[in-house]
Amino acid sequence: MVRLDKYLAQMSMGTRSEVKKFIKSGRVFVNGAPASGPEQKVTEEDNVELDGEKVSYEKYVYYMLNKPQGVVSATKDNTCRTVLSLITDSSKKDIFPVGRLDKDTEGLLLITNDGALSHELLAPGKHVWKTYFVRVMGTLGDNEVECLEKGVDIGEDKLTRPAKVRCLDKKELDMVPEDPGYPGEDESCLELSICEGKFHQVKRMLAAVGHPVLYLKRLSLGGIVLDPGLAPGEYRRLTQEEIAALKCRSKDIAGKCE
Structure with a gap:
């Protein structure tokens, strides 16, 4: 059991001080009756409503951030x-980034607090595809x-996966997220998709073929595409x-390596 004000705050209905005001003003009902106070104890089985809308218990939270x-x-x-x-809108104390950039x-x-999903996306044997927009020095030839x-x-024991x-x-560049540097002289852009996550992997791969990375942005992960409406630092x-797509482990959705 948990205090009602804490429950509402955990469900992102507002800060603890805000939801206390909601409760005291009669906007919160528990099992059809007006809440008795912020200290009232509830469980995930109780029917909690704010302004007539049910507040469902949410064990896990999932955010897309444009880092x-x-x-x-x-x-x-x-x-x-x-x-x-x-x-800033999550009261969950156990959230963490899935992998790293x-x-x-x-x-x-x-960003989530779902450890099982994070393992599914990051475990080496799962081979989830990640796609990046990359600006590099020079122009890649067919051999590269x-x-x-x-x-x-x-420099690893094995070659990178294909x-x-x-x-x-230049026409296609208008369809990808804005690159603050834009290709200058003797620079080019590409989309690179990989299904592993070694340290600095994209940068090391491009350096290995003689084209150092100048700018790097991840566009998708496991079938989830970065929302073009999110500016850097914004999230939803x-x-x-x-x-559901992230949790689906089918080959078509998860995008496993062949």
Whole structure:
């Protein structure tokens, strides 16, 4: 059992002080009767309503964040701002980023408190596809593309798994998230999809074929695509359809390596 004000705050109905005001003003009902006070105890089995709308218990929360540069993918850091500091509407204390993006990398990052789902997305044997928009030095030739698509040596015991590469022309650049640097002279852009998550993997792969990364942004993960309406630093909750897609382990949805 938990206090009613804490329950409502955990369900993102407002801060503890805000929901206390809701309760005292008669806007909250429990099992059809007006709430007796903020200290009233409830369970997930009780029917709690705010302004006539049922407040369902939510064990897990799922957020899509457009991670900006300069923020670290960690729950705590002594020197840098963390991605969790950007999630301001969740009272869940146990949320964490699913995986990580480098400090200077932007784009899609999932935030949740669902440890089982995080394991499904990150476990090496699951091979969930991740797609990135990349701006690099120089222009990739057919040989470099072929190397990436077959697997390259980045100093590990094995070559990387085969990637998917799509070089972008200027027309296509209008259809991808805005790159603050835009391709300059002797620079080019591509979409790169990989199904592993080694340390600095994208940067190491492009460096291995002679094209250092200048800008990197993750566009999708496991079938979930970054919402183009989210500016860097903004976030939203995942829809039920997106959550279901993440949890579906079929080959078509999860995008396993073949």
